[in-house]
Amino acid sequence: MYAQLVETGTSKLRTLDEMSPEERQFQERINDEIKIEPKNWMPDAYRKTLIRQISQHAHSEIVGMLPEGNWLTRAPTLKRKLQLMAKIQDEAGHGLYLYSAMETLGADRDEEIDKLHDGRAKYSSIFNYPTLNWADMGTIGWLVDGAAIVNQVPLQRTSYGPYARAMIRVCKEESFHQRQGYQILLTMMQEGTDDQKAMVQDSINRFWWPALMMFGPSDENSPNSAQSMAWKIKRHSNDELRQRFLDQTVPQLELLGCTAPDQDLKYNQETGHYEFGAIDWQEFFDVVKGNGPCNRERVEARRNAIDNGAWVREAAVAHAAKRQRRAA
Amino acid sequence: MQNISHQSAAHRSSAQKNTAQKTQTPLIDYLLRLGDNALILGQRHAQLCGKAPALEEELALMNVGLDLFGQARNWLGYVSELMASELMADKIDADHLAFRRDAQDFRNLLLVEQPNGDFADIMGRQFLFDAWHVHLLEGLTHANDPRIAEVAAKSLKEATYHLRRSSEWVIRLGDGTEESHARMQRALDNLWQFTGELLQIDEIDQAMLEAGIAPDPDTLATRWKVTVEEVLEEATLSRPAYDAWMYTGGKVGHHTEHLGFLLAEMQYLPRAYPDATVW
Ligand SMILES: [Fe+2]
Ligand SMILES: [Fe+2]
Ligand SMILES: [Fe+2]
Numbered sequence: 235m236y237a238q239l240v241e242t243g244t245s246k247l248r249t250l251d252e253m254s255p256e257e258r259q260f261q262e263r264i265n266d267e268i269k270i271e272p273k274n275w276m277p278d279a280y281r282k283t284l285i286r287q288i289s290q291h292a293h294s295e296i297v298g299m300l301p302e303g304n305w306l307t308r309a310p311t312l313k314r315k316l317q318l319m320a321k322i323q324d325e326a327g328h329g330l331y332l333y334s335a336m337e338t339l340g341a342d343r344d345e346e347i348d349k350l351h352d353g354r355a356k357y358s359s360i361f362n363y364p365t366l367n368w369a370d371m372g373t374i375g376w377l378v379d380g381a382a383i384v385n386q387v388p389l390q391r392t393s394y395g396p397y398a399r400a401m402i403r404v405c406k407e408e409s410f411h412q413r414q415g416y417q418i419l420l421t422m423m424q425e426g427t428d429d430q431k432a433m434v435q436d437s438i439n440r441f442w443w444p445a446l447m448m449f450g451p452s453d454e455n456s457p458n459s460a461q462s463m464a465w466k467i468k469r470h471s472n473d474e475l476r477q478r479f480l481d482q483t484v485p486q487l488e489l490l491g492c493t494a495p496d497q498d499l500k501y502n503q504e505t506g507h508y509e510f511g512a513i514d515w516q517e518f519f520d521v522v523k524g525n526g527p528c529n530r531e532r533v534e535a536r537r538n539a540i541d542n543g544a545w546v547r548e549a550a551v552a553h554a555a556k557r558q559r560r561a562a
Numbered sequence: 563m564q565n566i567s568h569q570s571a572a573h574r575s576s577a578q579k580n581t582a583q584k585t586q587t588p589l590i591d592y593l594l595r596l597g598d599n600a601l602i603l604g605q606r607h608a609q610l611c612g613k614a615p616a617l618e619e620e621l622a623l624m625n626v627g628l629d630l631f632g633q634a635r636n637w638l639g640y641v642s643e644l645m646a647s648e649l650m651a652d653k654i655d656a657d658h659l660a661f662r663r664d665a666q667d668f669r670n671l672l673l674v675e676q677p678n679g680d681f682a683d684i685m686g687r688q689f690l691f692d693a694w695h696v697h698l699l700e701g702l703t704h705a706n707d708p709r710i711a712e713v714a715a716k717s718l719k720e721a722t723y724h725l726r727r728s729s730e731w732v733i734r735l736g737d738g739t740e741e742s743h744a745r746m747q748r749a750l751d752n753l754w755q756f757t758g759e760l761l762q763i764d765e766i767d768q769a770m771l772e773a774g775i776a777p778d779p780d781t782l783a784t785r786w787k788v789t790v791e792e793v794l795e796e797a798t799l800s801r802p803a804y805d806a807w808m809y810t811g812g813k814v815g816h817h818t819e820h821l822g823f824l825l826a827e828m829q830y831l832p833r834a835y836p837d838a839t840v841w
Contacts, residue, residue, distance in 0.1 A: 296617070303611035310831035310841040311657045312635045315608065316628060322611055323624040330617055368831055368841070418841075425840045535612060543615020545745070546681045549738025556737060 236358045236382055237290040238450040239522065242283045242461040264466050269395035272338040280465055283458075284394055285339050286355075287467060289346040292332035293357035295325045297350075297532050301365040302374060310368060317414055318371055324407045331403065335396040351537040359518060360441075360448050362526030369422065369430075369437035375415015377438075377445040377483070383408045384479040385449065388469040397467070416486065423490045438487070439495045446510070447518045449476040455515075477507055484508045588769035590644055591669060592776065593710075594659075595766075595813055597637030598670035600717075601660055602821070603691065604630030605828050606678055615681055622727060626688070629720040634660065636713045661832040665821045672812040673756035675821045679749070682742070685731040686749035692725035693789040694760045694782070701777020710775060729793045736797025747799050758808025760786060766813070 250258050256275050263270065270276055299322050306322065309315035333343045349355035360378055365371070386408065389401040419437075422430040450456060450472040462468035470478075484501075487494060498511035520526065607627030614620035638656035645654055673691055678684055699721050702714035735746040761783040770776035787804070794801045811817065831841070 299620075300612050306608045306611050307605065307827050308830050309608075310661065310838075312631060312638075312660055313657075314841055316631050316635070319608065319611075319624055319628050319631065323621060323628070326617060326620045326624070330621070333617075421840050427835065427837050429835055430838055430841075539613045539615070542613075543619075543681065545739070545741050546615040546735070549735050549742030552742075553734040553738040 236294040236385065236448075237287040238356065238359060238448070239456075240283060240287045240290065240458060240462065242458040243279045244458075244461045247460050247464055261464070264393045264464075267391075267466075269398060270393050271395045279461075280467075281339050283462065283465070284397065284467060285336055285341045285346070287462075288332055288336040288339075288397055289341065289349070290356050290358075292329045292336060292346075293350045293355055294361065295329035295332060297357045297361045297536060298378075299325050300532055300535055301361055301363070301528075302371060304365045305368060305371050308368070309371070314371075314418070321375070321411050321414065324411065328404050328407070331400050335394075335400045338396045339394075347540065351533060351540065353524065353533065356522065358448060359521040359526065360444050361532060362521050362528045363441065363444050364528050366440070367433045367437055369419060369433040370441070372415045372418030372422070372434070373437040373441045375411045375413075376419060376486070377415075377441050378448070379408045379411040379415060380483060381445050381448045381479050383412060384475050384482070388475075389467075391466075391469065393466040419490055419492075423492065434490070435492050438490075438492050442494050442496065443513065443517075444521075446476060446480070446513055447521075449473075449479065451515060451518070452513075480508050480510060587644075587648060588766050589773070589775070590641055590648075591766050592770045593637050593641045593644070594669040595671075597634050597641060597656075597659070598668045599674050599691070599695075600630045600637065601634035602668070602670045602824065603674040603688075604634055605824055606674070606684075606687075609678055610684070626724050626727070629717075629724070633713070633717045633720070636716070640709055640713065657832070661829045665817050665825055666815040668812075668817065668821060668825075669815060670812050670821075671756065671759050672809060672818055673753065673759065675812070675818060675824060676753065676756065677820055680745060681731075682735055682745040682749040683753070685728055685735065686746065686753050688724065689728035689732045689793065690753055690757055690760075690790070692721060692728045693793070694786045696721045696725045697782050697785040697789070698777065701782060702775070704777070706774035725789075729789075732793055732799070733797040736794070736799040743798065746797065750794075750799055751802055754802040754806060755809045759810040759812060762808075762810055762813070764813065 250261060253261060257277055260270070260274070260276060260280075263274075270280075302318060302322050302325075306315070306318055309318050333346070336346065337343060346355060350357065360381075365374070383405060386401050386405050390398055390405060392398045392401065419434050422434050426434075453459065453471045453473045456472055459468060459471060463471075484494070484499070496511045498509065500509055501507075502509050521529065524530075604627050607623055607630065610623050610627075612620070614623050635656050638659045641659060642655050671691070673687060676683070676687055696718065699714045699718040703711050703718060705711045705714065732746065735742040737743070761779070763779045767776055767779060771779065791801060809818075832838070
């Protein structure tokens, strides 16, 4: 989701008997739910997969600031402006925190950010959709942060210690964002004008399917899942998490008095779950490949910020060096 | 916004006219200056979201923006209460003041409405303002109006951090590379024309001084100059002349062309949906 389609670099799952002694010890540690810490031995593929997963997650937090930043200058009250600014600041903090967790694996933040800027690294597909009205600030909090929570709560128990601990802190803040976003929508639906209500429904219509796509392809199309599950850096299947998200979200949708753009959405009495229509996976794979509505401008915005700031960072380094020389 | 939820649109627009005309007691005008400075500079920070030269700076810029919007809400909230109690005007809340006034009713300094430009422009603007803001707020903590003293004390803690940060950046950029030095000097030279207004005294300031609210203007001017000179010297930047030509007018509502666009963006939703009473 924030990390979608993470490549594990392994083609088939190996049994304990097929592993080297140190790999076997590593896997047994994971099986016993003992956290892997930076100083512990780990297979190269585990390290690389985690770097990919955590960096994707971090990039998503940072790119995710852009669609919300798009409305920060137009937030309609001082309270909403303060809330939105604080939320975006939290996301920047999540990004920094995750990059630090990633660096404990020996990766370099600047190098990983370069990969984002030249298209080698991915980030969540959801942030390639435009924010077109104010209600999108509510919908993103409710659905996008909401989906993030469903995905990340199990990651609080992920096998890699620094990642698990980062998730505990991040999840707390995401829950707050989710409630705040829902409140924006509820206020407009309960006390707003017809125009405001229409804004909310329009926003849900646009974000509903992309939010469901956040969990990634269905299980039969997730070739890397088995290895990630064995390493416990993924703890539930994509479809399982998507279902969990849907089951908790539909009653909230009904409370708003809004509808989903899905004619097939219905409650199944027997299973106790909501059933939903077919997801347009072509759209998902297009967006992941770089062909979403905002892919180009999101990456360009990030690249510009860092490139245009090069002289500032150089000045800071030069000044620090001058200071050091003077002190010596 | 709840406060005006029962009023008709027509009723509200007459209230809006009031803010520009009969409601301007010296105290209200003075507080609008404080609130508008924070609001407009905060809005410049909102425009910077996602554009910082490093992630750490992204967080720091938003910290400053959050402080400024919080200060704006406190000052404008007090203004709205005074308007209601002292002038028997229709109750207008802080949001109404922020989102429904026209440019000529804003009382902020010209300095804070200047566009973001590059990081030297941003930090130069911030530093010249902070160096004044800190000393002003310090003076206001002694105001004989307890509400003002209280808001000033809270704001002073924030502004002290802002000044430390903006001073550090002016020094880093001034005494960094050749390029950063040139950019910082150019920014300073461009912004300098807006500093005259910081130290200029008009009848509103005079009235507030006499009322025991505003601090002594000469002391404020001296302190601002000392701070500016110290930092510019360490930054190896040359200070433009104090008696250079100065562009003024923000305090009385005569703004630069930039403010209108800033407000058009900031006020878009409340203006486009005037019947919406909650958001
Ligand atoms: Fe986040
Ligand atoms: Fe997240
Ligand atoms: Fe969030």
